Amino acid sequence: MISPYAYYAATALQWYYKMQPKPERFYSRAVANNWNACEMILSDCDEKMNAILKDIYLSKDTKSDAVYEASKKYNTSQEAIWTMMSRIEKRFAQERGLI
Helix, strand or coil: CCCCCHHHHHHHHHHHHHCCCCCCCCCCHHHHHHHHHHHHHHHCCCHHHHHHHHHHHHCCCCHHHHHHHHHHHCCCCHHHHHHHHHHHHHHHHHHCCCC
Protein backbone atom coordinates (compact mmCIF):
# COMPACT_ATOMS: atom_id res chain seq x y z
CA MET A 1 0.00 0.00 0.00
CA ILE A 2 1.26 3.47 -0.90
CA SER A 3 1.43 5.95 1.95
CA PRO A 4 -0.78 9.03 1.68
CA TYR A 5 2.23 11.37 1.50
CA ALA A 6 4.22 9.35 -1.06
CA TYR A 7 2.67 10.99 -4.14
CA TYR A 8 3.23 14.51 -2.77
CA ALA A 9 6.82 13.70 -1.78
CA ALA A 10 7.56 12.06 -5.14
CA THR A 11 6.15 15.06 -7.01
CA ALA A 12 8.26 17.46 -4.93
CA LEU A 13 11.39 15.37 -5.51
CA GLN A 14 10.69 15.19 -9.24
CA TRP A 15 10.28 18.97 -9.40
CA TYR A 16 13.45 19.45 -7.35
CA TYR A 17 15.54 17.40 -9.79
CA LYS A 18 13.94 19.03 -12.86
CA MET A 19 14.54 22.57 -11.64
CA GLN A 20 18.30 22.37 -11.01
CA PRO A 21 20.00 24.71 -10.30
CA LYS A 22 17.99 26.41 -7.57
CA PRO A 23 15.63 29.04 -9.00
CA GLU A 24 16.14 32.63 -7.90
CA ARG A 25 12.46 32.96 -7.00
CA PHE A 26 9.69 30.53 -6.16
CA TYR A 27 6.09 31.16 -7.09
CA SER A 28 4.76 30.20 -3.66
CA ARG A 29 5.86 29.64 -0.08
CA ALA A 30 4.87 25.94 -0.36
CA VAL A 31 7.14 25.42 -3.37
CA ALA A 32 10.03 27.12 -1.56
CA ASN A 33 9.43 24.93 1.50
CA ASN A 34 9.34 21.80 -0.69
CA TRP A 35 12.60 22.83 -2.35
CA ASN A 36 14.30 23.46 1.00
CA ALA A 37 13.09 20.13 2.41
CA CYS A 38 14.38 18.25 -0.64
CA GLU A 39 17.70 20.09 -0.54
CA MET A 40 18.20 19.32 3.15
CA ILE A 41 17.27 15.64 2.85
CA LEU A 42 19.25 14.98 -0.33
CA SER A 43 22.35 16.73 1.04
CA ASP A 44 22.66 13.76 3.42
CA CYS A 45 22.71 11.31 0.49
CA ASP A 46 25.88 10.16 -1.20
CA GLU A 47 26.57 10.75 -4.88
CA LYS A 48 25.39 7.29 -6.01
CA MET A 49 22.13 7.54 -4.06
CA ASN A 50 21.45 10.97 -5.54
CA ALA A 51 22.14 9.66 -9.05
CA ILE A 52 19.76 6.73 -8.53
CA LEU A 53 17.01 8.97 -7.18
CA LYS A 54 17.48 11.49 -9.98
CA ASP A 55 17.23 8.78 -12.64
CA ILE A 56 14.06 7.39 -11.07
CA TYR A 57 12.23 10.66 -10.41
CA LEU A 58 13.07 12.06 -13.85
CA SER A 59 12.20 8.87 -15.72
CA LYS A 60 9.23 8.89 -18.05
CA ASP A 61 8.69 5.19 -17.29
CA THR A 62 6.53 3.88 -14.49
CA LYS A 63 8.18 4.01 -11.09
CA SER A 64 8.63 0.23 -11.01
CA ASP A 65 10.24 0.22 -14.47
CA ALA A 66 12.51 3.09 -13.45
CA VAL A 67 13.56 1.20 -10.31
CA TYR A 68 14.27 -1.90 -12.40
CA GLU A 69 16.43 0.09 -14.84
CA ALA A 70 18.27 1.88 -12.02
CA SER A 71 18.98 -1.42 -10.27
CA LYS A 72 20.63 -2.74 -13.44
CA LYS A 73 22.52 0.50 -14.15
CA TYR A 74 23.87 0.94 -10.62
CA ASN A 75 24.19 -2.75 -9.72
CA THR A 76 21.93 -2.33 -6.70
CA SER A 77 19.02 -4.52 -5.66
CA GLN A 78 15.52 -3.29 -6.42
CA GLU A 79 14.58 -3.91 -2.79
CA ALA A 80 17.36 -1.60 -1.60
CA ILE A 81 16.20 1.12 -3.99
CA TRP A 82 12.55 0.82 -2.91
CA THR A 83 13.62 1.00 0.73
CA MET A 84 15.78 4.05 0.06
CA MET A 85 12.92 5.80 -1.76
CA SER A 86 10.49 5.04 1.07
CA ARG A 87 12.89 6.48 3.62
CA ILE A 88 13.52 9.63 1.56
CA GLU A 89 9.80 10.17 0.96
CA LYS A 90 9.04 9.64 4.66
CA ARG A 91 11.77 12.09 5.69
CA PHE A 92 10.35 14.62 3.27
CA ALA A 93 6.87 14.17 4.75
CA GLN A 94 8.25 14.59 8.27
CA GLU A 95 10.21 17.70 7.30
CA ARG A 96 7.12 19.25 5.69
CA GLY A 97 4.89 18.33 8.66
CA LEU A 98 2.72 15.94 6.66
CA ILE A 99 3.18 13.21 9.27
